[in-house]
Amino acid sequence: MSTRAYLGLDVGGTGAKAGVYDATGRRLGAGQVAYTPTVSPEGHVELPIETVYAACRDAARAAIAQAGVSVAALAIATQGQTFVSLDAEDRPLHPAIVWYDSRAAREAAELAQAVAAAGERLPESDIAAIATAPKILWLRRHHPAQMARARRYLLLPDYLAYRLTGDAATDPCTASSTGLYRDDDPDYSPTMLAAAQISREELARIQPAGAPIGRVRPAMAAEWGLSPEALLVTGTNDQYAGALGAGNCRPGILSVTTGTCLALVTLTEQLPDPLPEGLLGGRFPIPRYQFALCYSKTAGVVLDWFRRVFCPERSLAELEALAAQSPPGSNGVTMLHHFDGMVSPRPNADARGAFCGLSLSHGLGDLYRAILESLAFSLRENLALMRAAGLPVTVVRALGGGARSDLLLQIDADVCGLPVERPAVTEAATLGAALLAAAGAGEYGSVEEASERCYRPARVFTPNQPAAYEAPFAAYRAACRRLHEPEPPVPAPA
Numbered sequence: 001m002s003t004r005a006y007l008g009l010d011v012g013g014t015g016a017k018a019g020v021y022d023a024t025g026r027r028l029g030a031g032q033v034a035y036t037p038t039v040s041p042e043g044h045v046e047l048p049i050e051t052v053y054a055a056c057r058d059a060a061r062a063a064i065a066q067a068g069v070s071v072a073a074l075a076i077a078t079q080g081q082t083f084v085s086l087d088a089e090d091r092p093l094h095p096a097i098v099w100y101d102s103r104a105a106r107e108a109a110e111l112a113q114a115v116a117a118a119g120e121r122l123p124e125s126d127i128a129a130i131a132t133a134p135k136i137l138w139l140r141r142h143h144p145a146q147m148a149r150a151r152r153y154l155l156l157p158d159y160l161a162y163r164l165t166g167d168a169a170t171d172p173c174t175a176s177s178t179g180l181y182r183d184d185d186p187d188y189s190p191t192m193l194a195a196a197q198i199s200r201e202e203l204a205r206i207q208p209a210g211a212p213i214g215r216v217r218p219a220m221a222a223e224w225g226l227s228p229e230a231l232l233v234t235g236t237n238d239q240y241a242g243a244l245g246a247g248n249c250r251p252g253i254l255s256v257t258t259g260t261c262l263a264l265v266t267l268t269e270q271l272p273d274p275l276p277e278g279l280l281g282g283r284f285p286i287p288r289y290q291f292a293l294c295y296s297k298t299a300g301v302v303l304d305w306f307r308r309v310f311c312p313e314r315s316l317a318e319l320e321a322l323a324a325q326s327p328p329g330s331n332g333v334t335m336l337h338h339f340d341g342m343v344s345p346r347p348n349a350d351a352r353g354a355f356c357g358l359s360l361s362h363g364l365g366d367l368y369r370a371i372l373e374s375l376a377f378s379l380r381e382n383l384a385l386m387r388a389a390g391l392p393v394t395v396v397r398a399l400g401g402g403a404r405s406d407l408l409l410q411i412d413a414d415v416c417g418l419p420v421e422r423p424a425v426t427e428a429a430t431l432g433a434a435l436l437a438a439a440g441a442g443e444y445g446s447v448e449e450a451s452e453r454c455y456r457p458a459r460v461f462t463p464n465q466p467a468a469y470e471a472p473f474a475a476y477r478a479a480c481r482r483l484h485e486p487e488p489p490v491p492a493p494a
Contacts, residue, residue: 004443005067007074007226008245008433009056010238011156013037013098013260016052018059019430020067023443025454027425028069031062037098044103046095049084049159056160061225073231073441075210077241077433078156080177083132085139086152086159093146096156097135099177104134111137111179114195131179133196151202157235158204164224165214165232168204172283173237175206183282183290209236209285210439210447233440236285238429239263239293245428245435246397247455249286249448254383254393255428256412258402262299262375264344264382266292272389278344278382279389285436286448292391294344294382299375300401302337302353306371311364322365323372324407328414328468332357334475335370337378342484345385351484357475372408373469376415377476383416396420397457399428406461413461415469421457 005028010017015034021027033055037047056076064071081099084092108129128134132155140147154168155178162168175181180192180203188200207213213232221228235241239257243265248255250267257263267289271281275292284291307316334356342351355367383393396418402408403426413420425431435450444450 004072004441005069006434006437006441006443007060007063007071008241008430008435008437009060009074009076009078009160009235010241010427010429010433011052011056011076011078011160012238013079013100016055016059017427017430018056018063019425019427019434020063020069020071021431021434021454023438025425025431025435025456027431029063029065029067030427030430031059031066033059033062038095042103043101045098045101047082047098049092049096052096052156053160053163057224064225070227071230072227073233073437074216074226075233075235075433075437075440076157076160077235077238077429078174080155080174080237081130081132081135083135083153083155083178084159085136085147085150086154087149088151090152090162093150094139094143099130101135102129104138105129107134107137107141108179111192111195115191118191118195120189120191128179131177133179133192133198136198137196153198153202154204161204161213161232164216164220166217167214169207169213169234170204171209171234171236171285172206173209173240173285174235175204176282177237178203181206207234208287209234209240210436212440231437231441233437235433235436239265240285240291241432241436242399242429243267243291243432244285244447244451245425245431245455246399246423247451248397249451251289252392252394253397254386254395255397255399256379257400258299258375258398258408259400260299260301262296262378264294264379264386266386266391266393268292268391276385276389278346278385286446286451292386292389294385296338296378296382297341297343298337298339298353299378302339302371303368305339306368310367314364319364319368320405320407322363323369324365326365326369328373328411328465329472330366330370330373331362332359333362333366333370334472334479335367335374336476336479336483337371337374338484345381346484348484354479354483356479369407372405372411373415373472374476375402375408376411376469377473379412380416380473381477383418393418398422399426409461410464411469413463414466415473417463417466419463420461422459422461424456424458
């Protein structure tokens with residue numbers, strides 16, 4: 001094993017994180033820079049692209065300085081959909097439009113109609129309002145003079161690669177978020193390109209995750225604190241990078257990220273066809289596998305909301321200590337954490353959150369534990385959805401901020417009846433990106449080998465009292481049926 005080091009970047013919706021790792025996956029240095037998207041009264045979500053670039057640069061410099069080593073290669077994990085348009089001089093024409101901005105619902109419907117008229121059908125997710133292509137059409141409709149100058153449309157990793165090397169390249173997983181690419185094609189869909197009136201030359205080229213893009217330009221290397229020989233390697237979507245960092249490199253493993261949202265990823269050699277409702281899937285950075293994904297839009301953000309609204313003077317650690325004093329079932333409180341609609345296991349854009357079963361005897365600990373249990377119940381529901389689709393799971397690996405909570409991981413183990421592992425590196429997206437960089441630089445023979453060899457669990461939570469959660473889970477499901485599922489119409493009075 002060499003002594004070379006690798007940099008992984010995780011470019012999220014609220015900040016950039018960087019980690020420097022050695023060839024065994026041991027973290028040598030870390031950096032983090034926050035930023036805040038702007039949200040207009042109309043719900044438009046944007047970020048100045050220079051703010052994102054500066055955050056990535058500064059996070060990388062901090063991680064490299066802390067590590068005190070030279071970086072041989074780097075790769076970038078990031079959100080999909082978020083993009084910026086550049087003019088002929090490579091100047092941004094607007095702030096980056098963030099992935100969950102859904103202003104382009106009309107344009108998405110029009111694009112779907114155009115594709116159908118051409119005799120081609122694509123998955124509904126490819127033409128959703130959050131996809132890149134409908135947002136480009138929205139900008140053209142509302143800012144025609146400005147967008148007439150557009151010569152490139154680049155997602156975040158494409159833009160960063162272009163700045164660093166002069167070559168805009170992306171991986172298939174990220175390209176699929178544009179709404180212009182199908183997983184089973186070698187390149188963007190000609191039908192979708194024609195319908196969106198976007199030329200192939202205006203987009204980043206597509207190559208496998210973990211493949212070299214090129215050397216970082218000398219001026220950029222100096223600005224970022226990189227060595228003159230540093231190699232940029234294709235990264236991937238942050239959820240899939242996190243899966244790689246958690247050693248999720250074969251079927252049977254479920255990586256669960258509890259951050260703003262709750263995301264579950266497992267692998268399979270062949271996705272079910274058709275995919276059941278509530279289950280998403282596509283290509284994975286390990287070529288012989290596909291990913292299956294379930295997610296809930298609001299998870300850790302609900303814990304932050306609860307503290308901010310009800311007890312801002314307390315820390316999350318204090319609330320968890322109170323929750324640990326409440327028994328399984330939260331003394332009869334049932335909580336639904338779906339504050340902004342439900343995606344999995346049953347799509348319902350109108351679903352909202354609730355506390356049920358409250359009495360004057362309940363305290364903060366009961367309510368906070370009820371939120372944690374709601375997250376675990378959602379995990380169990382989505383696990384059942386995956387298993388019903390023929391996707392076996394034997395172990396759960398916890399990632400994100402939620403992985404720091406002993407109480408949540410024990411509840412997860414009890415509710416799901418499975419061992420839950422806390423990885424040695426819970427910020428697994430930066431590790432996964434670094435592993436892609438290492439594979440691209442020749443440190444490993446494949447991405448799969450890098451993921452397998454560098455995963456280490458720090459602690460394993462085993463089921464202790466699964467029977468204690470059967471009645472609370474039944475109460476959760478009953479509350480979901482009452483509040484989230486359609487009821488038969490009430491007959492009009494005679």
